Amino acid sequence: MLKSPDQYYNLNQPVSGDQAEGYEVPQDKISSLVESGSTYEAVGSTVVSEASTERELKQDNDYEDPDDIKQYAGVYINVDTAKKTTPPKLIKVSELQDYMSRGRRNVIKDVVKEFMVLPRGWQHPCSEAIQHESLKSKNSLSKTIPYDHTRVKLQVSGNTGESDYYNASIIKAQQGKARFIAAIGPQSIGLAEQFWRMIWQQDVRTLVMLDEDVYSYWPSKVKTSEVFGEMTVLLQEATNHQTYTNRKLKIITADDKILNVHQLQFHIWPQGGVPGDCANLIDFIKQVKTRQEQTKLSPMLIHCRDGSGSTVTFLALYQLLDVLRYSSTISIYNVIRNMREHRMDVVLTRVQYLYIYDTLQHAQLTPEKTKTFSKEFNGMDDQTMNRKAVQEFAALRKIQELNMPQQQHIGEAEENVYKNRFLESSFDSSRPVLKSKSVTHGSNDYVNATKLEDDGSIILTQDPLAATLEDFWRLVYDYKCSTIIMLKDMSTANKTAAKYWPDSGMITYGYITVKCVNTESQDLFRTQKFQVMHQDHQEPVIVNH
Known part of the structure; x- marks a missing residue:
């Protein structure tokens, strides 16, 4: 069902109340949040000292990778310049490409300035989370805790000793019912039990999982079930796609009531970082939207390890892609700022904030329908x-x-230039890194190849040169490649291409030995099966060529 532009208009608007002017943050607050990064006092709440905060919330977000703009974008900026507080302006959707094409360095500086003046820390009271006796175990590894006014309050029954607390926040409530719930992923069986209580009580029908590092709160095999407290979870179906898995779960209570839940698990969001390919995430969001539109008023729950970084980066894009399509103006700043009224410090890093801009730019260039049957x-x-x-x-x-601005420093380094057949080398950010030992002079962790998918499931590489034969097979061995597709035979290949396989028997390339197990000739192609072994490892890799 298509929604009208008016339904998304308020996403671009500043929050109400004393921040209704939208962008300006008091200068004294800017100084404290940018320069000191110290504790913040929530309006109308009890002041919590820095010492007590550290004592209560010892688990912080140290597991997050540093938000290294240079590593992500290939551009170094002086972060000090981001302390200047230029009020962000609404961007016309029709001018987004122009805004993003002003030079990568200029764009990054402006985006980082926006991020640095977002309200940080506690904006509202969190007394329920702070005072809860089991705070440490129930908040898992997250420093982000829910505000009192937006936390998900679990229903408790009688004198069972059940808690009403889980680290989850209601975001953008509409008509008295939550549209979204941002939560931490359960890290234990106890949290998994409360997690399912929350899903049942909030009538969640769509569940989005962005982090692999959580307690397995669903059965591992189709047509099997597991019990979590008073809930029995049955895995009915599991469909694996290239970058995500769609599971159909049935939740059954002690009194035989049933709730059907779809879990969509995205597999290539690195912990503390961002996915390497915007297109994969855009496609995933479209699949989630298709599913969520079938549930009408039921809220959607999104979780990662901390419930703030990947979770709300996803949630921001989920909403902003609609703004991009239906509205005339867009403001990433206002959307994130509004969501920080509901949950503390959502979108944790500068890289995640920049990634939202980059993904929207790619989405605007991508046809709405990318698949044709x-x-x-x-x-x-x-x-x-x-x-x-x-x-x-x-x-x-x-x-x-x-x-194009992505760095190619490693492939262009003096010690690696001779490994490239042509001037082009692999982007640093998408090259596969060789890990196994080698004996060939000049070999290191570089090979002229590119991972099309973040998980290395598809790799493109040049025909090996005589000097890179061992590196080619190291690539195959290290990434457990099950199939090699060669699109030319040796008679039509480049003159510098070296034959890299045995027609029979075995050949050794440095530390790698390749044994021909079987050969079959067809009219248009030939297939061979190789056993690839490394001198330092016992387990072989079977390859179809």
Whole structure:
């Protein structure tokens, strides 16, 4: 169901009350949050000292990787310049590409300035979370705790000793019912039991998981069940996609009431960081939207390890992609600021904040429909097909231009230049890193190859040179490649290409030995099966070539 622009208009608006002017933060508060990073006093609440905060919330976000702008964007900026407080302005959707094309360094500086003046720390009372006796175990590893006015309060029954507390916040409540719940992922069986109580009581039908490092709160095998407190969780179906898994779960209470829940688990969001490919996340968000639209008024629950970093980066994009489509103006700053009224310090790092901008830029260039089924091609005339191809290829070229600033320092280093057949080398951010030992002179962890997917499931590489034969097989061995596809035979390959396989028997390349197990010839191609072994490791890798 399509929504009208008016339904998204308020996402761009500043919060109400004493911050209704939208952007300005009092200068004394800017100084404290930017320069000292010390404790903040919530309006109308009891002042909590820094010492007591450290004592109560010893577990912090140290597991987060440093938000290294240079590593992510390939551009170094002086973070001190981000202390200047320039009020952000609404951006016209039609001018977003112009805004993002002003030079990467200028864009990053402006985005970081926005991030640095967002309200940080406690903006509202958190007395219930602070005073809870089991705070440490129930907050897991998160320093972020829920505000009193937005926390999810669990229903308790009689004198069972159950707690009404879980580290979760209601975000953007509408018509007395939550649209979204941001939560920490359960780290123990006890938290998993409370997690499912919360899902049942809040009538959650769509569950989004962004972090692999949580307690397994669902059965591992289809058609099996596990008991969590008073809830029995049955895994009915599990469908694996390239970057995510869709599970259909049935929750059954002690009195045989049933709740059907869909869990969508995104697999390639690195802990404390951001996904490497915006397109994968955009596609995932579209799948989640399709599922959530079927649940009507039921809230959607999103969780990661801390319930603030990946969780609300995802949630911001979930909403902003609609703003991008239906509204005439957009403000990432206002959306994040409004959500920080509901949960503390959502979107934890500068890199996550910049990633929101980058993803929206890519989304605007990407056709709304990126998949075409064969039956649609059958009914498409040549003119329509050509127009579609031209539009999509133009979008790809524009996205390629956006990615050009990425660093290629490692591949262009003096010790690696001879390993590249042509001038092009791998981007530092997407190259596979070789880990196994080598004996070939000059070998290190570099090979001219690119991971198309963050998990290394698809790798592109050049035909190996004579000097890189061992490195080629190290790549195959280290990433457990089960299939090699060679698109040319040796008669049509580049003159510098070296034959890298045995037709029979075995050949040793440095520490790597390749044994031909089987060969089958077809009319148009030949298939071979190799056993690849490394001198320092016992387990072989079986490869179809």
